Amino acid sequence: MDLQELIGNFGRNQPIAAQAIGLIGLVAIGWIANVVASRWMLSAMRRFASMSSNHWDDALVRAHFFQRLANLAPILVIYFGVHAVGAHETVELVVQRVALATSTILFVVVISAFLNAVNEIYTAVADDGHRPIKGYIGFLRLLLYSVAVIIALSILMDRSPWIFLSGLGAVSAVLLIIFKDTLLSLVASIQITSSHLLQVGDWVEMPDFKADGDVIDIALHTVKIQNWDKTITTVPTYAFITSPFKNWRGMSESNSRRIKRSLFVDVTSVRFLENNEIERFAGFGLLRKYFTEKQRELTVHNSEPGRDLGKNADIRRLTNVGTLRAYMLAYLETHPKIRKDRTLIVRQLSPSPEGLPLEIYCFTNDIVWANHEGIQSDIFDHFLAIAPEFGIRIYQRPSGGDLAALRPS
Structure with missing residues (x-):
C-alpha cells in the first residue's frame, strides 16, 4: 500500500482527525x-530602499507599509488553501469568511x-508655508476603518452591507x-487649512x-504645542475656531519684532531749557537738525502780535522732556x-501715578528672541543713562532705603 492510498484510507476512516491535521498543516x-x-x-525591500535615491520608498519603509502588507500573506494562504485540505463545507465556509x-x-x-507615507512625503517636499493634510488623512483613515468594519461584519454574518448602512439612520443621533x-x-481642520490660520512651526x-x-x-x-x-x-483642533489665540507668524514673515516699552519720567523734573542748555544740546549731532527746525518754528510763533516775550504763558519754549523725546527718536532712527x-x-502717554510715560514703539530687524531682548536692553540702558543729561529724573517708587533716608539723624 503506497502513501497516497494510506492517506486516503485514513481520511475515510478518521475524517475529523484528517481535517484537523489538514487545518494544522494549512496554518503551518x-x-x-x-x-x-x-x-x-521585507529585508529585500529595505535594502532596495536604502540603495535607491528616491524618498518615497524610504517613507513607505518608515511607515511600516511593507511589514503590514506582508501580514496579508498567511491570510491569503488560509483563504485559498482551506479548500485543498478537504475540510467540511461548513468548516471551509467559516474559515473563508473569517479569513x-x-x-x-x-x-x-x-x-x-500608505497614507502615513503620503503625509510624510508631502511634509518633506512642501515649503515652510505648506498647509497640513494630516487632519484630512486622519478623517479618511477613520472613514476607511468604519467601512472596513461594516464590510467585515457583513461577510461574517452573510448579510448585505446595505442592511448595516440602512440601520445607521435609526442611530444617527447617537452617532x-x-x-x-x-x-x-x-x-x-477644513477652516484652518483653507484660511491658512495655522501651520506647523507657528x-x-x-x-x-x-x-x-x-x-x-x-x-x-488635536494640535500639539511645545511651550x-x-x-x-x-x-x-476645534478650539482654534471657538477660542481666541494669537499667531506670531506675521512677525517671522516680516523679519521684524516689536519694541513697545515706556520710560516713566518724574513729572517734578519737567521744566523749560535754559539758554546755556540749548547751546549745549544744539551741539549734539543727533539734535542739531531738531534744534534748527524747532528754533525757527518758535521764532515765528513768538513773533506774532500780542506775545509778551517775558512771560512764559505767552510764548513757546523748549522743554527738557521734549528735547529728550526728540533725542530718543533720533537715536532710534540712526540705530x-x-x-x-x-x-x-x-510718544508721550497720559500721566499716571508712576509718572509721565515716554513710550518707544519700533521694530528690530532680528526676530530671534535672545537677540531682540539684547537690542532692546541696550537701547533702554542708554536712555536711562542719558536722561539725567537733560535734567530728567526717571520715576522709581520709593523703597525702604529711600524712606530711611528721610528719617531724621
Whole structure:
C-alpha cells in the first residue's frame, strides 16, 4: 500500500482527525508564508530602499507599509488553501469568511500605512508655508476603518452591507453624540487649512489653555504645542475656531519684532531749557537738525502780535522732556538694528501715578528672541543713562532705603 492510498484510507476512516491535521498543516504553511514575506521579502525591500535615491520608498519603509502588507500573506494562504485540505463545507465556509473579513481589516491597515507615507512625503517636499493634510488623512483613515468594519461584519454574518448602512439612520443621533468631537475637528481642520490660520512651526499663544510656544503637530483631533519650557500642551483642533489665540507668524514673515516699552519720567523734573542748555544740546549731532527746525518754528510763533516775550504763558519754549523725546527718536532712527520701514515713534502717554510715560514703539530687524531682548536692553540702558543729561529724573517708587533716608539723624 503506497502513501497516497494510506492517506486516503485514513481520511475515510478518521475524517475529523484528517481535517484537523489538514487545518494544522494549512496554518503551518501560512506561518511559513508569513516568515518568508515578513523576513526575506521585507529585508529585500529595505535594502532596495536604502540603495535607491528616491524618498518615497524610504517613507513607505518608515511607515511600516511593507511589514503590514506582508501580514496579508498567511491570510491569503488560509483563504485559498482551506479548500485543498478537504475540510467540511461548513468548516471551509467559516474559515473563508473569517479569513476574508480579517483580510479586509488588514487591507485597510495597509492603506493607513500608505497614507502615513503620503503625509510624510508631502511634509518633506512642501515649503515652510505648506498647509497640513494630516487632519484630512486622519478623517479618511477613520472613514476607511468604519467601512472596513461594516464590510467585515457583513461577510461574517452573510448579510448585505446595505442592511448595516440602512440601520445607521435609526442611530444617527447617537452617532452624532459619539463622533461630535470628530465632526467638530473635521470642520475646524477644513477652516484652518483653507484660511491658512495655522501651520506647523507657528508660534501661538492660547491663554485659555495656557499654551505659548511652537506648533509641532496638527492632527484631526488635536494640535500639539511645545511651550518654551519644553512642555507639550495638547489642544483640541476645534478650539482654534471657538477660542481666541494669537499667531506670531506675521512677525517671522516680516523679519521684524516689536519694541513697545515706556520710560516713566518724574513729572517734578519737567521744566523749560535754559539758554546755556540749548547751546549745549544744539551741539549734539543727533539734535542739531531738531534744534534748527524747532528754533525757527518758535521764532515765528513768538513773533506774532500780542506775545509778551517775558512771560512764559505767552510764548513757546523748549522743554527738557521734549528735547529728550526728540533725542530718543533720533537715536532710534540712526540705530542699525531698528527697521526704518516700520512704525517708529516716541510718544508721550497720559500721566499716571508712576509718572509721565515716554513710550518707544519700533521694530528690530532680528526676530530671534535672545537677540531682540539684547537690542532692546541696550537701547533702554542708554536712555536711562542719558536722561539725567537733560535734567530728567526717571520715576522709581520709593523703597525702604529711600524712606530711611528721610528719617531724621
